[in-house]
Amino acid sequence: MGCCPSRICRPKTKMSTTVSQFAKEVLHFSSQYGTDGNVSYVVPNLAGPSTIYPSYGDMTAACVFRTYGPWWELAPSSQPEIGRNAKKPYLGQDFVDLWYAEKVYPTEVRIYETYHPGAVVQIFACEIHRDQAGQIVNNNVRWQLLWSGRPQVSLSDPRIFSPPLRKVRFASNLIRLVVHHQHLRYYTELDAVELVGTLQDDGTDLDAVYALRMQTLSIRSQDDLNVSPSMAIDNGCFDMLPGELIQLIFSDLELLDLCRAAPTCKLFKKHCYDKLQFVELDLQPYWHKVNENTLDGLAERCQHLQKLSLAWCGDWGSLSTESFSSFILECGAELRCLRLSACAFLTPNNISVIASKCPKLEELDLSSVRVKLDSDAFNPLTTLSNLTRLNLYRTRITETVVINIIRNSPKLEHLNLGAIQTIQSFDNVVAELVKCKYLLSLNLWRARSLTITGLGALSEGCKNLQEIDLGWCVQLRGTQFSSSFVSFVQSCRKLRKLFLTAVRSVSNNDMNAIAAYLPDLEQLDVLGTLSVSTDGVQRILESCPKMRFCDLSFCNSMSDMEIIVLRAAYPKVTIQRSFVTS
Amino acid sequence: MQSVLVYGRHFARCVMGYIPYDASASVDLPGRRSARRQMQLVTASCGFSKDSAANNNRPGQVFKKDIFGDDACFVAKYKNYDVLGVADGVGGWRDYGIDPSQFPSQLMKTCERLVKLGHFNAQSPVAIIATSYKELLENKTPCIGSSTACIIVIDNESKTLHSANLGDSGFLIVRGGKVVHRSEEQQHYFNTPFQLSIAPPGLNTILSDSPESASSSSVPIKVGDIVLMATDGLFDNMPESLILKEIGKIKDQTISSIQSAVNAIAERAREFAYDPNYMSPFAEHARANGMEFLGGKPDDITVLISAVCYAQDIDS
Numbered sequence: 099m100g101c102c103p104s105r106i107c108r109p110k111t112k113m114s115t116t117v118s119q120f121a122k123e124v125l126h127f128s129s130q131y132g133t134d135g136n137v138s139y140v141v142p143n144l145a146g147p148s149t150i151y152p153s154y155g156d157m158t159a160a161c162v163f164r165t166y167g168p169w170w171e172l173a174p175s176s177q178p179e180i181g182r183n184a185k186k187p188y189l190g191q192d193f194v195d196l197w198y199a200e201k202v203y204p205t206e207v208r209i210y211e212t213y214h215p216g217a218v219v220q221i222f223a224c225e226i227h228r229d230q231a232g233q234i235v236n237n238n239v240r241w242q243l244l245w246s247g248r249p250q251v252s253l254s255d256p257r258i259f260s261p262p263l264r265k266v267r268f269a270s271n272l273i274r275l276v277v278h279h280q281h282l283r284y285y286t287e288l289d290a291v292e293l294v295g296t297l298q299d300d301g302t303d304l305d306a307v308y309a310l311r312m313q314t315l316s317i318r319s320q321d322d323l324n325v326s327p328s329m330a331i332d333n334g335c336f337d338m339l340p341g342e343l344i345q346l347i348f349s350d351l352e353l354l355d356l357c358r359a360a361p362t363c364k365l366f367k368k369h370c371y372d373k374l375q376f377v378e379l380d381l382q383p384y385w386h387k388v389n390e391n392t393l394d395g396l397a398e399r400c401q402h403l404q405k406l407s408l409a410w411c412g413d414w415g416s417l418s419t420e421s422f423s424s425f426i427l428e429c430g431a432e433l434r435c436l437r438l439s440a441c442a443f444l445t446p447n448n449i450s451v452i453a454s455k456c457p458k459l460e461e462l463d464l465s466s467v468r469v470k471l472d473s474d475a476f477n478p479l480t481t482l483s484n485l486t487r488l489n490l491y492r493t494r495i496t497e498t499v500v501i502n503i504i505r506n507s508p509k510l511e512h513l514n515l516g517a518i519q520t521i522q523s524f525d526n527v528v529a530e531l532v533k534c535k536y537l538l539s540l541n542l543w544r545a546r547s548l549t550i551t552g553l554g555a556l557s558e559g560c561k562n563l564q565e566i567d568l569g570w571c572v573q574l575r576g577t578q579f580s581s582s583f584v585s586f587v588q589s590c591r592k593l594r595k596l597f598l599t600a601v602r603s604v605s606n607n608d609m610n611a612i613a614a615y616l617p618d619l620e621q622l623d624v625l626g627t628l629s630v631s632t633d634g635v636q637r638i639l640e641s642c643p644k645m646r647f648c649d650l651s652f653c654n655s656m657s658d659m660e661i662i663v664l665r666a667a668y669p670k671v672t673i674q675r676s677f678v679t680s
Numbered sequence: 681m682q683s684v685l686v687y688g689r690h691f692a693r694c695v696m697g698y699i700p701y702d703a704s705a706s707v708d709l710p711g712r713r714s715a716r717r718q719m720q721l722v723t724a725s726c727g728f729s730k731d732s733a734a735n736n737n738r739p740g741q742v743f744k745k746d747i748f749g750d751d752a753c754f755v756a757k758y759k760n761y762d763v764l765g766v767a768d769g770v771g772g773w774r775d776y777g778i779d780p781s782q783f784p785s786q787l788m789k790t791c792e793r794l795v796k797l798g799h800f801n802a803q804s805p806v807a808i809i810a811t812s813y814k815e816l817l818e819n820k821t822p823c824i825g826s827s828t829a830c831i832i833v834i835d836n837e838s839k840t841l842h843s844a845n846l847g848d849s850g851f852l853i854v855r856g857g858k859v860v861h862r863s864e865e866q867q868h869y870f871n872t873p874f875q876l877s878i879a880p881p882g883l884n885t886i887l888s889d890s891p892e893s894a895s896s897s898s899v900p901i902k903v904g905d906i907v908l909m910a911t912d913g914l915f916d917n918m919p920e921s922l923i924l925k926e927i928g929k930i931k932d933q934t935i936s937s938i939q940s941a942v943n944a945i946a947e948r949a950r951e952f953a954y955d956p957n958y959m960s961p962f963a964e965h966a967r968a969n970g971m972e973f974l975g976g977k978p979d980d981i982t983v984l985i986s987a988v989c990y991a992q993d994i995d996s
Contacts, residue, residue, distance in 0.1 A: 137790075137799060138818040146797070158819055159793060572817065575881055602822055603881035626820050628880050652821050678821060 114298035116205070121145045121196035121291050125234075125272070126413060128192045128440045128466050129164035131285065133544055133570075134492065134519060141194050148290040151210040154256040155679040156651070160212055160287035163192045164516075166279040169621060169647050173595045174564040175512050175539035177463070177487075180405040180435060181380030182353055188383040189219045189249065190276040193410060193440075201225060201269040202295025204244055209259040209275070213287030216250035217277040218259060222386055223270035226414050236415035241274070241386035242266045249278045252286075269299075272414070284676060336365055344369050353384070371399050378405040382437070385410035390421040400429040409439035409463070419445045430455040437463040439489075446475035453478035460484050465491035465514065473499065473520060480506050489514040491541070497521045501530045510534045516543035516567065524548035524571075525555070532559025539565035543597075549573045550582040557582070557589040564592050569599030569623065579603040584611040594618050599649070600626040609634030613641040623649040625676070632660045639668045651676035718991035719836040719903055721762040723755050724939040726946040727982035730913075730953075749980030751911045752785040752827075754792040761802050762834040763795045766849050766982050768911040770826035770875055776883075783816070783825025783878065790815045791831060803898070805831040805844035810891035813876055826877035826886065829894070830863065832909065834901060834988070841901045846894035847873035851909040852920070854927050855902065859920065864895045870969040873912070905988045906930065913981035914945065916962035917952040933989040942985045949983070952976040 124142040132139035137159070144161040170176065179187060207221050221244040229235050245261040273293060279286050336344065348356060348369050360370035369375070376399045381388050388411040400406075406429075411417060422443065426433075433456040438444060444467050452459070459482050464471075473496040480499070485507040490500070491514045500521060504510065513531070521527060524545040529552070531537060537560050542548055548571045556563070568574060574583075584607070587593070593616050598604050604627040612619065613634075619642040624630050630653050639645055648671055650656060650664075661675045729749030746753050750769030757763070767784035774780055790812040794800050800808045809829050816823045828847025835842065843851065843863060850863035866874040868887065877888035901907075906927050914923070926945045930937050952958050953976035966973035 132818060136815060136818055137793060137797060138815050139820075156820065158790075158815070570818075577882075577884075579881075600820065600822075605881075626822050628822050628824075629882075654822060676820070 114296045116294060116296055117200050117202050118292060118294045119198050119200055119202075120147045121273070121293070122199045123197045124161075125195045125197050126440065126442060127194040128410065129491070131162035131164055133517065134468075144194060144196060144288055144291060146290065148210045148292075150212045150256075150287075150289040151258070152256050153679050154212055154254070156213055156285070156676040157287065157678060160289055161194070162285050162287050163277065163279065165191070166214070166282045166285045168280055171280065172646070173539070173621060175514070175541065175595075177437075179380075180378045180407055180437075182349065182351070182356070182375070182378065186352070188380075189278040190383070190410075191278050191280060193274055193276045195413070196273045196275070196291055196293075197226070197228075198271045198273065198293050200297075201271040202293065202297060203266060203269050203299055204263055204273075204293060204295040206260055206292075206294035207244065207263065207273060208292040208294065210256075210289035210291070211259055211286065212256045212289045214252045214279075214282045214284050215255075215257050215259060215286065216252045217279040217282060217286040218275055219247060219249050219278045220274075220276035221245045221261070221263070222274040222276070223266060224272050224274075224414070225268060225270050226272050234414060238389065239414040239416050240268075242268075242270070243386070244273075249281050252282050267299075269295075269297075283672075284674060341369070345372065345374070348372075348375060353379070353381075373399055373402045376400045377402055379403060380405075380407040381411055382407050382409040385413075388412065389416045390418060393417070393421050393425045397425050397428045400425075402432055403429045404432050405435040406433060407435075407437035408441055409437050410441070412441055412443040415443075417441075417443050419443055419448055422448055423451045426451050426455050432458060434458050435461040437461075438467060439463050440466040442467070442469045445470045449475050450478040453481050457482075458484060460509075461487040463487075463489040464493055465489045466493075468492060468494055476500075476503070479503050483507060483509075485510055486536075487512040490518060491516045491543075493518060494520045497523060497526060500527050504530045504534065508534060509536060511536050512539045513537065514541040515545065516541045519546070521545070522547060525552035528552040529555045532556070534560065535562070537563060539563070539595075541565075541567045542571060543567045543599075544570040546570075546572060550576065550578050553582045553586050557586040561589055562592060563590045564618075565595040566590070566593065567595075567597040567599075568601060569597045569625075571601060574601050575603040580605060580607050583608050587611045587615045591615050592618060594644070595621040597621070597623040598627070599623045602627055605629040606631055606634035609638055613637040616642060618642075618644055620644045621647040623647075624653060625649045625674075626652040628654055631655045632664065635664065636667075639664070639671060645671050647672050647674075649674040649676075719839060719988060720991040721834060721836075721907075721986045721988060722933055722935055722938055723762070723764065723984060723986040724935060724942045725753060725755070725982070725984045726939070726942045727751060727753070728913075728946060728950045728980065730978050730980045746788065747781055747785050748982045750780045750784060751913065751980040751982040752781065752788040753909075753982050753984055754788045755984065756792045756795040758795050758798050758800075760835060760837045761795070762836065762986070763791075763800075763805075763808070763831065764834075764907075764909055764984055764986065765791050765808075765829065765831040766909055766911050766984065767827045767829045768847065768849050768873075768913070768980070768982075770877075773825050776824075776880075778824050780825055783823055783876075784827035784829075786816055786819070786823050787812055787827055787829060787876070800833075802833045802835050803842055804896075805833050805842050806892060806894045806896050808833075809844055809846060809876070809894055813891045816878060822878075822880070824878055824880050826875045826888070828873050828875050828911070829891075830909065832907065834907070834986075839901055840898055841907070842896070842898045844894040844896045846889065846891065847875050848912040848915070849910065850912075850915060851907060852923070853899065853901065854906040854908065854924065855904065857924060857928055859924065860905075861897070861899045863897070866893075866895060870965065870971075901988055903988050903990055907986040907988065908945075909984040909986075911980065911982045913953065913977075913979035914949045914983050916965075916977045916979060917960050917981075918945070918949040919961055922948065927985070930987070933987040938985050938987050942983050945985075946981050946983045949981050953978050953981070 124145050127141040130141040139162040141161045222241045224239050224241045244263045360367045476495045476499045480502040486509050524547045665673050727748030753766045767788050769780040769784040771780050828849050830845040830849040832843040845863040848865050852859050853861040874889040877886050879886035930941045956975040960976045962977040963973045
């Protein structure tokens with residue numbers, strides 16, 4: 099894309115040249131609303147100059163992430179928190195990596211927010227190297243934090259968000275935005291991200307204090323301590339405490355504090371290195387610090403590891419496929435939960451190591467892992483027979499492999515097959531799912547090949563289903579749609595969440611069926627349906643007392659006035675109504 | 681008073697032409713100037729909505745850029761490629777309470793975006809139509825309607841014009857006062873062109889052709905050529921000989937002379953459209969199909985004219 103204007107201005111003072119540029123390319127991201135390869139509501143829309151600002155609204159040309167608000171966390175499929183007594187949940191929910199043509203020392207990052215602003219919580223920068231063909235040839239990466247702040251309450255105005263940045267030590271060409279959108283009323287939408295910076299280090303921006311802090315924060319393998327003999331004997335009052343109590347106190351520490359406490363004395367080290375302190379390990383909040391040394395250092399402490407999250411970790415060469423494999427070889431035997439969302443380093447070899455060394459695995463998250471894993475890479479997973487929760491969102495898995503995995507995982511409770519484009523026939527996949535008697539949630543977001551045949555199969559099995567996402571299943575249509583939908587809700591009466599986003603055939607007849615058969619319904623999305631009218635929605639709101647969320651955006655047969663009346667009549671329900679401006 | 685208003689409107693529409701893609705948009709860096717002179721396009725457009733003459737006060741009729749009644753068009757540039765497109769919405773949707781201009785304008789807007797993003801293959805304008813159509817299906821807003829579509833991509837490097845045409849819009853390449861290439865019209869039967877459609881669920885009788893059924897061609901193009909692109913509102917009302925006559929009046933390749941030619945053609949076509957005693961090309965076709973018909977065919981008219989010329993040397 100040669101259309102990014104970069105303006106170069108040379109101030110008269112001795113300061114170095116300032117360059118302003120828009121992102122050239124989106125290299126990596128965690129989730130998106132649109133479909134990969136398309137240009138509507140996809141994260142790659144963030145590249146290039148601003149095209150929407152100062153308009154405000156729900157635009158196809160914007161960058162939109164997959165979720166917002168509390169609704170996904172309130173649904174049955176919500177992932178439980180893991181980690182050490184997670185008191186301070188990590189704020190990041192999504193990220194996007196933006197590549198810029200010119201390497202600069204960032205002085206300003208201007209984020210054009212054009213719908214529900216306030217989601218950006220962190221801005222990181224680093225430098226990556228690409229060869230002539232555009233391939234990334236990094237073998238390590240140093241992330242530097244430019245800004246971090248609390249999520250902001252959304253104002254309904256477009257804005258250019260430009261927080262004050264920390265000065266940094268080296269030039270960057272990659273910016274990562276970390277966003278948190280749980281507090282927002284609707285999807286946040288971003289238009290463009292402009293990076294302003296100087297070409298040369300102006301010499302004054304070496305923030306020694308900050309650099310030092312970055313260093314102390316890094317998780318490293320702890321060398322053996324050289325403690326003097328006298329100190330080693332006397333631990334003061336701590337000697338009087340029973341070991342279990344110290345253990346309990348330390349279990350309240352965050353991971354980084356635990357690592358910092360270890361060098362204090364031998365007693366502390368003993369407790370901080372105790373394998374029982376490392377039963378659950380969530381490294382996602384430290385994705386920018388995790389490297390091969392981290393895994394090496396943690397391996398000996400993680401012999402009893404049961405739950406591990408490496409989500410977002412290891413990008414741009416900070417983790418090698420070998421170091422991950424050797425960590426799993428050493429610590430995988432007891433693993434029950436493994437989260438590897440957006441881990442771009444994963445290779446087919448890693449998948450076979452996981453499959454063979456983690457026999458107890460019950461939960462596996464491979465969402466947005468696309469780079470090196472194609473169809474056959476997932477084949478080894480068929481040996482895992484204890485899976486209850488599997489997330490394959492946006493992967494490139496094929497129909498045969500998915501079917502084999504489902505066949506061998508009779509205990510499946512939560513399955514996410516959202517935005518998978520490599521499955522030829524979702525009907526065949528769903529037909530296999532009928533044997534999963536315990537299935538509670540099923541995500542078929544953008545399952546383009548799913549037809550009413552598949553919907554029919556679901557109503558035969560899967561009677562315990564509490565949640566289903568059929569958003570953008572565009573082949574769910576035809577004259578038979580309504581009858582198969584009605585028989586579906588008749589047999590899956592425990593549904594709490596039902597998403598029918600842009601399933602254009604949904605009509606009032608289907609609304610009546612929902613009202614009649616789904617007494618536990620809490621969340622309903624019928625965005626973009628043409629013939630759903632206020633009557634139909636009102637019937638649901640009346641007969642489903644647990645309703646909390648209802649998205650009626652772009653339902654053209656309802657007027658804005660009718661929505662206002664509905665909102666007033668059902669104040670407990672969040673009724674969504676998005677809009678586009680021209 | 682009414683007529684003054686009408687005229688004011690027409691004037692407003694006519695001046696909404698395109699600024700020519702001046703040299704600064706495609707400059708060669710000094711010192712790296714290629715020996716061959718670059719080709720570039722100067723494009724102007726003009727159009728009339730059917731309603732602006734017949735029923736000026738139709739409520740909800742707002743002026744939008746690149747939209748003439750139920751017609752829509754776009755002009756975009758990406759690197760060495762100039763891309764032009766027109767689309768003609770099927771008016772019948774008005775009976776269903778649906779604005780027929782929405783579909784073609786969204787279609788053209790999406791094509792324009794795809795071009796500006798570089799999301800296209802210059803050799804395959806059919807794919808631009810197909811991709812744009814798929815993007816319409818991805819839109820949260822249900823975009824109901826039908827439209828014809830014609831897209832040309834001019835590769836200034838290889839000096840080739842690639843085209844895709846679905847339906848009865850079309851284009852002509854005029855060289856030395858003669859038509860050297862014209863697009864193929866695609867009709868199911870008389871006055872029923874091929875069309876792209878998105879129908880609301882339950883409506884199964886809507887005519888809908890696949891984007892891939894568009895006819896495509898690739899022809900060489902030279903500096904000095906004139907490319908005229910228009911919806912059927914022009915071709916149904918104005919015989920080719922008259923179009924050529926107007927094009928012959930273009931004296932140089934400046935935006936102002938292109939603009940005045942395009943204005944003249946569009947205005948002539950509009951006059952014919954409302955002349956009940958004129959034997960229009962449409963009337964001739966109707967007669968050939970056994971229908972007694974005389975006069976022009978009131979329709980939305982959109983005309984784009986591009987002159988192929990050398991990029992100006994900015995150094996000189």
